[in-house]
Amino acid sequence: MREIGSKASIMTGNEAVAEGVRLARVGFISAYPITPQTTIVEKLAEMVANREISARYVEVESEHSAMAAVFASEIAGVRSYTATSSQGLLYMHEMLHWVAGQRLPVVMSVVNRAIGPPWNIWSDQSDSMNQKDTGWIQVYSESNQEAMDTLIMGYRIAEDSGVMLPFMSMEDAFILSHTSEQVLIPDQDLVDEFLPELHLDFRVDSDHPMGYGSYSTPDGPFMELKKDMMDSMWKSADTIRKVTQEFSEIFGRDYGGLIEEYMTEGAEYILVASGTVASTAKYVAGKMRENGMKVGIVRIRYFRPFPAEDIVRAVKGASHVGVIDRSVSFGSGGAMFNEVRAALYGRSDVPVTGFIAGIGGRDVREEDIEGMVNMMAAGKEGNVFINVRGGK
Amino acid sequence: MLEVRFHGRGGQGAVTASKMLALASFLSGEYVISFPFFGTERRGAPVTAFTRIDTSPILLKTQVYNPDVVVVLDGKVMETVDVTAGMKPDSSIILNSPESPDDLGLRFKVATVDATRIAIDLGLGNRTNPIINTAMLGAFSKSTGVVNMDQIRQAISEMSPSRADVNVSAAEKAYNSVRTGW
Numbered sequence: 001m002r003e004i005g006s007k008a009s010i011m012t013g014n015e016a017v018a019e020g021v022r023l024a025r026v027g028f029i030s031a032y033p034i035t036p037q038t039t040i041v042e043k044l045a046e047m048v049a050n051r052e053i054s055a056r057y058v059e060v061e062s063e064h065s066a067m068a069a070v071f072a073s074e075i076a077g078v079r080s081y082t083a084t085s086s087q088g089l090l091y092m093h094e095m096l097h098w099v100a101g102q103r104l105p106v107v108m109s110v111v112n113r114a115i116g117p118p119w120n121i122w123s124d125q126s127d128s129m130n131q132k133d134t135g136w137i138q139v140y141s142e143s144n145q146e147a148m149d150t151l152i153m154g155y156r157i158a159e160d161s162g163v164m165l166p167f168m169s170m171e172d173a174f175i176l177s178h179t180s181e182q183v184l185i186p187d188q189d190l191v192d193e194f195l196p197e198l199h200l201d202f203r204v205d206s207d208h209p210m211g212y213g214s215y216s217t218p219d220g221p222f223m224e225l226k227k228d229m230m231d232s233m234w235k236s237a238d239t240i241r242k243v244t245q246e247f248s249e250i251f252g253r254d255y256g257g258l259i260e261e262y263m264t265e266g267a268e269y270i271l272v273a274s275g276t277v278a279s280t281a282k283y284v285a286g287k288m289r290e291n292g293m294k295v296g297i298v299r300i301r302y303f304r305p306f307p308a309e310d311i312v313r314a315v316k317g318a319s320h321v322g323v324i325d326r327s328v329s330f331g332s333g334g335a336m337f338n339e340v341r342a343a344l345y346g347r348s349d350v351p352v353t354g355f356i357a358g359i360g361g362r363d364v365r366e367e368d369i370e371g372m373v374n375m376m377a378a379g380k381e382g383n384v385f386i387n388v389r390g391g392k
Numbered sequence: 393m394l395e396v397r398f399h400g401r402g403g404q405g406a407v408t409a410s411k412m413l414a415l416a417s418f419l420s421g422e423y424v425i426s427f428p429f430f431g432t433e434r435r436g437a438p439v440t441a442f443t444r445i446d447t448s449p450i451l452l453k454t455q456v457y458n459p460d461v462v463v464v465l466d467g468k469v470m471e472t473v474d475v476t477a478g479m480k481p482d483s484s485i486i487l488n489s490p491e492s493p494d495d496l497g498l499r500f501k502v503a504t505v506d507a508t509r510i511a512i513d514l515g516l517g518n519r520t521n522p523i524i525n526t527a528m529l530g531a532f533s534k535s536t537g538v539v540n541m542d543q544i545r546q547a548i549s550e551m552s553p554s555r556a557d558v559n560v561s562a563a564e565k566a567y568n569s570v571r572t573g574w
Contacts, residue, residue, distance in 0.1 A: 010411070010418050010426070122430060142453075175453050179427035180411050182418050276453040283451035361430065365454050 006184035006251075013176035016144040016183045017083070017109050017169075018043035020151035022053045023191040024107075027078040030058045030069035036086040036121060038111045038177060044081075055081075063088040067095035067108075074104040075212065077203035079155060082106070085173065086113035089127045093134070099166050100135030100229065102213055105158030105198075106166040107151065108136075112275070112326070113173040114360045122361020123173040125275065126327040129335050135229050136168040137236060138304040140274040144181045147171045149253060150301075152186075156195050156243045163236040165229070172326075173361070175276040186251055194250050237305045258307035260299040261314050263289060267296025269376045270315045272340050273324040274300040277357065277364045281324070284369040295373055300336060308343035320376040321350050326358045333383040351379070357386040393446040394538060395456045399475045400465035403435040405525030408551065409463070410441035412529055416539045416547035417445045425450045438473050445538065459483060461536055463528055465507070476500065484574070486531050488524055493573025501574040505531035510565045514558050523559070526552070530563030531570035541567055 011019070017040050021029070029048070031041040048057040056073075060066050063084050070080040084092060089110055099106050114124035128138060137157065141147040147169065154167040171177055204212070216222035241257045248254035262282045264270060273281050278299035285295040298314045300307065315321050321344070325334025332338060337354030344352060355372050358364040368386050375384065396413065400406030407428045414426035422445050429440035442456040458478045462485040469475065476485065476498070484501035490509065493502035511522035526548050533544050544563055549556045 008418075010415050010424060174427070174430040178430070179425060179453075180414055181425050181450070182423065279451045280453045286451075363455050365457070366452070 006186050008182060008184050010180045010182050011144065012039070012178055012180050013144040013147050013171045014039040014111070014178070015043055016148040017151055017171065018047065019183070019185050020148040021081050022047055023186065023188060024081075024152050024155050024195060025079065025192075025197075026053070026055050026081045028056050028058070028070065028073035028080040030060055030066045030073070030080070030082050031084070032060055032063050032066050032088065036084070036088050036111075036113055038083050038085055038109070040083040040109055040111075063091040064095055067092040067099060070106050070108075071095065071099050071102065071104060074099070074106050075102065075204050077198065077200045079198045080106050081108065083109040083111070085111040086115055086121070086127045090115065090130060093131065096131055096134040096136060096166075098213070101225070103164040103229075104166060105155070105164055107154040107158055108166070108168050109147075109151065110168055110170045111173050111177045112170050120360045121173065123175055123276075123358065124326055124360055125170070128168060128170050129327040129329075131168065132304060132335060135233070136166045136304065137163075137233070137240075137302065138168045138170065139302050140170045140300065141176065142276055142279040142299065144171075144176055144179070145183050145253065146255060147176060148183060148185075149247065149251070149255070152191060152195060153243050153247050155198075157236065157239050159198055160236075160239045160243075161201065163232055163239050165232055165236060170275065172276045190250055194247065233305045237302075237307065240302060255301060257310065258300075258302040258305070259310045259314060260301060262297040262299065264296035264298060264314050264318075266294055266317070268294040268319045269322070269373050270296045270298055270318040270320075271322045271324060271369070271372060272298045272300060272311065272315070272336065274303065274336065275326065277324055277326060280364060280366070281369050284366050284373075287366075288370065288373060293373060293377075303336070306339055306343070308339075311340055311343050312347050315344070315350065316348070318350055320379070321352045322355055322372050322376050323352060324355045324357050324364075324372070326364075328356050328359065337383065351381055353381050354383040355386050356383060362387060393444060393450065393452070394461065395459045396443040396445070396461045396463065397456050397459040398441040398443075398463045398465065399469050399473060400439050400525070401435075401469060402437045402439050403521065404439070404465050405523060406439045406465055407441045409465070409525035409528055410443045412526070412544075412547045412551050413443045413532065413539065414445070415551060416529070416543040417443070419543040419546055420539055422447060423449050425453075429455070438469050440473075461486065461532070461538075463532060464488060465524055465528055484536065486528065486535055486570075488528060493571055503531060503535040503570055503572045503574075505566045505570040507531065507562075507566055510562050510569070514562055514565070516555070516558055516562055524562075526559040527562040527566035530566035533563070534567045534570045535572045
């Protein structure tokens with residue numbers, strides 16, 4: 001295939017992510033193996049059983065406990081991993097705050113699925129959008145290769161001494177998780193060069209006992225610790241750019257940084273999107289450009305930290321901006337829409353339209369994306385549900 | 393970009409066939425994507441799977457609505473599923489059928505192969521549940537010319553859970569016996 005130092009194959013997104021976990025030399029995996037769990041941990045359990053990976057694999061009785069288990073292993077200085085989805089992620093919510101607040105560089109994969117009721121196992125970002133305020137770095141991929149590479153980069157970013165925040169890596173259910181595409185599996189020695197062993201400055205060590213996660217009054221360091229988390233999250237943007245650049249130098253795949261710009265130069269209409277919807281939007285933009293419509297795409301890779309400056313810069317010059325959300329905040333709108341609009345406030349007068357699309361796995365088709373561009377061209381504003389029956 | 397849709401029943405290997413085709417095309421240097429119809433799968437129920445093949449990276453991540461080629465593993469599926477849905481005037485359809493393409497009265501380009509007979513003769517699966525997906529790939533290779541048999545053989549060898557050599561033979565027999573009505 002096209003790059004060096006790699007073995008090429010075709011595999012599903014879940015298989016690719018499991019390969020990434022193996023290559024990252026993760027030492028501890030915990031998971032709750034029931035729907036809506038993913039085949040990532042099934043593959044990892046197989047690797048552990050076949051001794052292809054020297055990790056300890058612990059099955060627990062709930063997702064809440066899975067996150068508690070990786071909290072414990074990570075604080076002991078062991079590189080840790082878990083994966084979940086949908087309802088399982090919601091059940092982890094409390095522990096997500098604990099892991100982030102304790103500044104533990106856990107990496108977790110989330111296969112984006114809808115939240116019931118009614119029961120629905122299809123692609124929808126509501127699960128991870130509900131976790132945007134937990135202090136985790138959040139990133140969305142558009143291909144199986146990117147999902148694997150992001151997982152490997154995730155440990156470098158999370159474990160950086162200036163960051164020390166957990167890392168949540170998303171892949172769209174089915175559209176990546178169960179879809180096979182070509183993936184280049186990098187050589188282990190290259191990954192080892194890129195991702196050194198984990199050495200935590202502070203870890204549980206019975207020879208040097210210390211207290212962790214104890215108590216703080218309002219006058220104690222609580223507020224200062226939260227501000228420090230905020231500062232680290234902002235600073236992580238530079239670490240992400242640096243690590244992404246270094247990854248591209250070693251492995252030959254350049255993901256740009258926090259966002260990817262596609263055909264934004266001279267674009268009149270720019271759609272901001274994430275995940276596989278952004279990939280399809282890129283395809284449609286290429287076709288519309290051939291027909292004289294100046295369409296560009298900004299793909300949000302990192303939603304936390306929010307790449308406000310990058311987006312403002314990328315949409316400069318556009319006459320209309322649209323934001324596609326595959327989730328909804330009831331009574332407000334799409335979270336990405338709201339944050340993009342907030343980023344542009346006072347910086348640009350460009351009108352911004354929010355498109356809610358693909359909820360509960362409804363396919364986001366070529367004509368849906370074309371329709372969004374046409375609505376932007378017609379000056380439509382506000383929040384618009386796309387391809388919904390009986391609505392506007 | 394070529395878009396292929398597979399129709400079969402749960403347990404017949406339509407999803408595996410779509411992956412094997414993707415692997416064979418990938419081995420020929422193409423970009424590929426292969427996915428099942430996203431849902432819950434049950435043995436015996438109609439199953440749909442898709443493969444996209446292109447010379448550049450595939451950005452389009454939607455379902456396939458207008459297939460260039462439709463592969464039908466089980467003629468009975470046609471009684472409950474409109475396998476020609478979304479087909480374009482120049483799309484082709486490859487059917488597992490003992491009949492000749494002209495006898496089927498379909499308005500598309502039609503190819504037929506008796507994959508069930510090939511599988512039974514080779515002892516793939518059993519009489520009630522013959523394994524016909526690898527034969528269909530041989531018929532696909534011959535009738536479309538999209539991917540050649542060397543890569544089909546290699547893909548089958550890599551992905552067959554057992555009896556890879558017999559599966560390769562099935563593909564070769566189908567390659568040599570498929571009847572193309574165009």
